[in-house]
Amino acid sequence: MTKTINLTLKVWRQKNGNVKGRMETYEARGISTDMSFLEMIDVVNEGLILKGEDPIAFDHDCREGICGMCGAVVNGRPHGPEKGTTLCQLHMRHFDDGDEVVVEPWRSRAFKVIKDLVVDRSAFDSIIQAGGYISVNTGGAQDANAIPVPQNVAEKAMDAAECIGCGACVAACPNASAMLFVSAKVSQLALLPQGRPEAAGRVKAMVSKMDDMGFGHCGNERECEAECPKNISIVNIARMNREFIKASLK
Amino acid sequence: MSWLTDTLTSSIGKKLLMAASGLFFCCFLVVHLIGNLTVFGGSETFNSYVDHLHSLGPLIRIAEVLMAIFAFVHVVTGLSLALDNFKARPVKYEMKKNGGGRTLGSATMPYTGLVLLLFVLVHLKGFHFADHTSRSVFDIMTGAFSDPVIVGFYVFAMAVVAVHVSHGFWSAFQTLGLNHEKYTPAIKGLSLIFSLTVGVGFGFIPVWLSFF
Numbered sequence: 001m002t003k004t005i006n007l008t009l010k011v012w013r014q015k016n017g018n019v020k021g022r023m024e025t026y027e028a029r030g031i032s033t034d035m036s037f038l039e040m041i042d043v044v045n046e047g048l049i050l051k052g053e054d055p056i057a058f059d060h061d062c063r064e065g066i067c068g069m070c071g072a073v074v075n076g077r078p079h080g081p082e083k084g085t086t087l088c089q090l091h092m093r094h095f096d097d098g099d100e101v102v103v104e105p106w107r108s109r110a111f112k113v114i115k116d117l118v119v120d121r122s123a124f125d126s127i128i129q130a131g132g133y134i135s136v137n138t139g140g141a142q143d144a145n146a147i148p149v150p151q152n153v154a155e156k157a158m159d160a161a162e163c164i165g166c167g168a169c170v171a172a173c174p175n176a177s178a179m180l181f182v183s184a185k186v187s188q189l190a191l192l193p194q195g196r197p198e199a200a201g202r203v204k205a206m207v208s209k210m211d212d213m214g215f216g217h218c219g220n221e222r223e224c225e226a227e228c229p230k231n232i233s234i235v236n237i238a239r240m241n242r243e244f245i246k247a248s249l250k
Numbered sequence: 251m252s253w254l255t256d257t258l259t260s261s262i263g264k265k266l267l268m269a270a271s272g273l274f275f276c277c278f279l280v281v282h283l284i285g286n287l288t289v290f291g292g293s294e295t296f297n298s299y300v301d302h303l304h305s306l307g308p309l310i311r312i313a314e315v316l317m318a319i320f321a322f323v324h325v326v327t328g329l330s331l332a333l334d335n336f337k338a339r340p341v342k343y344e345m346k347k348n349g350g351g352r353t354l355g356s357a358t359m360p361y362t363g364l365v366l367l368l369f370v371l372v373h374l375k376g377f378h379f380a381d382h383t384s385r386s387v388f389d390i391m392t393g394a395f396s397d398p399v400i401v402g403f404y405v406f407a408m409a410v411v412a413v414h415v416s417h418g419f420w421s422a423f424q425t426l427g428l429n430h431e432k433y434t435p436a437i438k439g440l441s442l443i444f445s446l447t448v449g450v451g452f453g454f455i456p457v458w459l460s461f462f
């Protein structure tokens with residue numbers, strides 16, 4: 001039998017980026033504990049629509065923790081209180097009947113609020129455009145096994161590649177720094193032979209773009225790795241620092 | 251030179267400046283603490299240590315100039331980073347909790363840093379720029395530490411140093427790109443030992459001297 005709970009939500013409501021927002025209180029009644037956090041907001045939104053009110057805007061896509069679209073700060077924690085979990089994979093069984101739940105968008109100068117819980121994360125896209133890719137020449141594709149990659153290196157690259165670019169690291173960082181995101185992207189490519197030819201230019205371009213976008217500076221507070229839904233480690237930040245030092249001496 | 255200015259004015263570059271100057275001061279703390287241990291040998295041992303130090307002449311001048319430069323770099327870069335960080339989140343969270351990464355040290359770096367700046371100025375005024383013609387450094391010390399307010403201030407400042415380096419020490423290695431599961435636990439352990447040694451080591455001296 002499914003258990004249901006009632007919650008009081010305090011949600012950030014903001015019509016658009018040009019007007020001031022504020023916290024609004026909503027009652028979420030009869031929420032099944034099997035629901036995800038996003039499904040809970042769906043239920044609240046259905047009620048709002050029936051009353052002729054504006055539903056709470058929030059980002060989402062895959063709802064299976066792989067796309068990086070969802071995310072909000074729930075009771076002071078990006079993606080909520082569960083470790084290594086995206087908001088769409090956060091289940092209501094982690095809440096108790098009668099809980100008050102505070103829901104806010106990512107806060108950063110670089111992520112402007114578009115509406116309610118939806119923020120503009122195109123700063124991340126700009127960083128990727130600056131160098132988060134490898135150039136591939138046209139022609140016949142070479143045999144995939146022709147470039148040997150040691151197992152442990154492949155593992156590290158895969159760990160970095162787990163980053164879904166959700167922005168929780170920026171939201172969690174006391175300084176709103178994007179270092180974990182950028183370092184995951186830099187690492188993923190720098191570790192593999194295909195990424196080496198452009199490694200120096202890449203790290204310089206991506207760091208310089210990151211600086212331009214208005215993020216804060218990393219203070220090694222480690223809040224990013226603590227809140228990352230993909231458990232990306234700050235070992236990647238150290239690797240990016242190494243890559244950056246090497247690149248400046250090239 | 252442009253590659254150097256490009257590097258050092260970037261966000262990672264500023265962090266490198268903080269790490270390098272910070273580690274320089276960690277080394278200074280070690281040397282200073284070892285020297286200070288002569289206090290426990292009494293007035294003669296300590297004054298002879300001071301005389302030997304001063305007899306190094308130009309070497310001491312060079313060290314002082316280096317320290318002044320590094321202090322300038324550390325303070326100015328630190329303030330600029332703190333200011334940028336303050337501006338990076340214009341709208342604050344209604345509710346924000348720590349995920350488990352932050353420590354007392356990491357959360358208070360700019361504030362403990364400013365307290366230490368104040369302490370260094372007071373300390374230099376009281377000892378370095380004190381009148382050395384009529385009194386030995388040992389006498390200046392025992393004179394100062396006969397005042398419980400000064401003892402309290404020094405002990406407090408040394409607790410603040412301990413908190414500051416508890417984050418600063420390991421953090422400098424991370425910034426320099428040194429983080430690996432094999433040796434980072436050792437650096438973290440050393441960080442704790444170092445901050446405790448510095449805090450207790452320096453903090454005990456004014457208390458000890460207040461009994462003279």
Ligand code: FES
Nearest residue numbers: 063067068070088
């Ligand atoms: S909606 Fe895709 S990760 Fe949450």
